[in-house]
Amino acid sequence: MKFIKFALIISLSILFLTSCKENATKTKHKEPVIKKKREYRNFSKKNWIELKSLDTTFIYDIRYAGKNNFVHKKMYPCAKCYLRPEVAQILVKIQSELRNKNLSIKLFDCYRPGKVQKKLWEIKPDPHYVANPKKGSMHNRGLAVDLTIVDKNGKELDMGTPFDYFGKKAHQNYKKLPDTILKNRALLRNIMEKYGLEPIRTEWWHYSYRKKDYPVEQWVWECD
Numbered sequence: 001m002k003f004i005k006f007a008l009i010i011s012l013s014i015l016f017l018t019s020c021k022e023n024a025t026k027t028k029h030k031e032p033v034i035k036k037k038r039e040y041r042n043f044s045k046k047n048w049i050e051l052k053s054l055d056t057t058f059i060y061d062i063r064y065a066g067k068n069n070f071v072h073k074k075m076y077p078c079a080k081c082y083l084r085p086e087v088a089q090i091l092v093k094i095q096s097e098l099r100n101k102n103l104s105i106k107l108f109d110c111y112r113p114g115k116v117q118k119k120l121w122e123i124k125p126d127p128h129y130v131a132n133p134k135k136g137s138m139h140n141r142g143l144a145v146d147l148t149i150v151d152k153n154g155k156e157l158d159m160g161t162p163f164d165y166f167g168k169k170a171h172q173n174y175k176k177l178p179d180t181i182l183k184n185r186a187l188l189r190n191i192m193e194k195y196g197l198e199p200i201r202t203e204w205w206h207y208s209y210r211k212k213d214y215p216v217e218q219w220v221w222e223c224d
């Protein structure tokens, strides 16, 4: 009986040690995956929303995901629109109101990783158009959007200049424009302000949410 007990303890110990070794090996194998994921370390679903998960009717032309932008370089791995929950929820309300008028929001940019901001600044170090990465932009905080309005055929309303036009003609207070353009800009501005998104002086397409602050983040989204 004593021998059986002894044998049982020995076998259990061997089993325990083997399983520990296995676990250790498993952990070792997992390491590279964790390293690869390190870039997403600040990504918490609670603090970020991909806009299309709330409403699939938005139209996208995320310019930094291709070369059609002022630096003529692809800055994002693919086109995604992530925002802080407050901003995403506001845009859904605005989109719903615009859709009642057979119109829709078209997005040019949403969250922009801090490291992309740094690259943009290196190419255009002009604080009127690109926020200094030391301070960070509202886009780096997930609190700003670049957007316009399109009609039921997806055609952009005439706003007088293209997106990322760096000149007086794109300024909010520039009034030497035909009535239709002024009316289109006013439509965009009024609906944004109605829901708490504020314009900046130099870009008709840029609006941000300033009632809450979030830190600048660096994470980059995964592509499908």
Ligand SMILES: [Zn+2]
Pocket (backbone or CB within 6 Å): 109, 139, 144, 145, 146, 205, 206, 207
């Ligand atoms: Zn912007």
